[in-house]
Amino acid sequence: FFTVVVLVSGVLLLLVVLPFTFIRFFYGPWVEAQERHRLPRRLPSDVSGHVIITGNDEVAVELIDRLVTRGTDYCVVEPDPVKADQLLSKGIRVVIGDLDSRETFEGLRVKQARLVLCNREDTTNTNTTLTVREVSKNVPVVGLVEREDSVDILELSGCSQVLPLKVRLAETLANRASSGVGKVDVLGNFM
Numbered sequence: 001f002f003t004v005v006v007l008v009s010g011v012l013l014l015l016v017v018l019p020f021t022f023i024r025f026f027y028g029p030w031v032e033a034q035e036r037h038r039l040p041r042r043l044p045s046d047v048s049g050h051v052i053i054t055g056n057d058e059v060a061v062e063l064i065d066r067l068v069t070r071g072t073d074y075c076v077v078e079p080d081p082v083k084a085d086q087l088l089s090k091g092i093r094v095v096i097g098d099l100d101s102r103e104t105f106e107g108l109r110v111k112q113a114r115l116v117l118c119n120r121e122d123t124t125n126t127n128t129t130l131t132v133r134e135v136s137k138n139v140p141v142v143g144l145v146e147r148e149d150s151v152d153i154l155e156l157s158g159c160s161q162v163l164p165l166k167v168r169l170a171e172t173l174a175n176r177a178s179s180g181v182g183k184v185d186v187l188g189n190f191m
Contacts, residue, residue, distance in 0.1 A: 032081060039084050039096040042107030043075060050074055052113050054099055054128050055120040056087055059144065059165070063117065064092065075108065099128045102135055111136045118143040118159070122150040126157045133158035 043050070050073035053060045060076065067074045075093045078084040087094040097104030099120070110116065116132050116139055118125035125143045132141055143159040145151055146166060154162045 039081060039088065039094070041096055041104075043095060043109050045109075047073055047109055048112035049114045050109070050112070052077060052105075052108050052110060052116045054116070054118050054125070056083075056092070057119055059119050060117070072114070077104065077108065099124060100131050102131060105132055105135045110139055113139050115139070116141045118154075122146055122154070125159075126150075126153055129154060129157040129159050 051063070051067055053063065053074060053076045056076050056078065064074055064076075073093075075095050076087060077097055077099060078087060078094050079096070079098050081096055084094045084096045095104075095108060097107065110132055113136075116128075118128045118141060120128070122145050125145070129141050129143060132139065140160040141158060142161045142163065143154040145154060145162055145164045148164050148167050151162045151164060
């Protein structure tokens with residue numbers, strides 16, 4: 001009975017615990033470090049007049065399409081190496097770095113940038129704007145806000161322009177829904 005217990009526990013140790021420990025504490029961090037070194041952390045020194053985008057969302061995708069059409073350089077900043085690798089595999093120019101790190105924006109050559117678009121959640125946009133303002137006082141910073149209450153905070157943190165897109169979209173839809181005039185347009189007759 002003792003031999004069977006030792007044999008079963010040994011098999012579990014060799015086939016489950018040791019491989020899990022090796023992958024979790026040795027192989028996983030090594031692969032992540034290799035990924036980080038593969039992803040760019042800064043832009044080349046000849047880049048200027050570019051647009052820095054702090055997140056990849058629907059607005060960023062449309063903006064990137066327009067920038068590419070016009071021949072304007074851009075880069076997306078992504079702190080997560082896995083997401084950065086996915087963006088890179090899609091052909092999007094990405095730089096890995098923390099959004100609240102001065103070194104990230106110095107590596108992005110923010111002083112030579114045409115524009116910085118902060119399109120993450122409101123608190124992250126505020127921190128990013130403050131960090132950008134530490135590096136450059138002149139670069140235009142556009143912040144997208146989710147809540148109208150955050151407009152003042154982003155303006156105080158240094159945003160050149162604050163756009164509450166959801167509020168403007170809601171106002172536009174409300175204006176279209178309630179035209180204020182009670183007239184009917186006849187489209188056709190059914191007989």
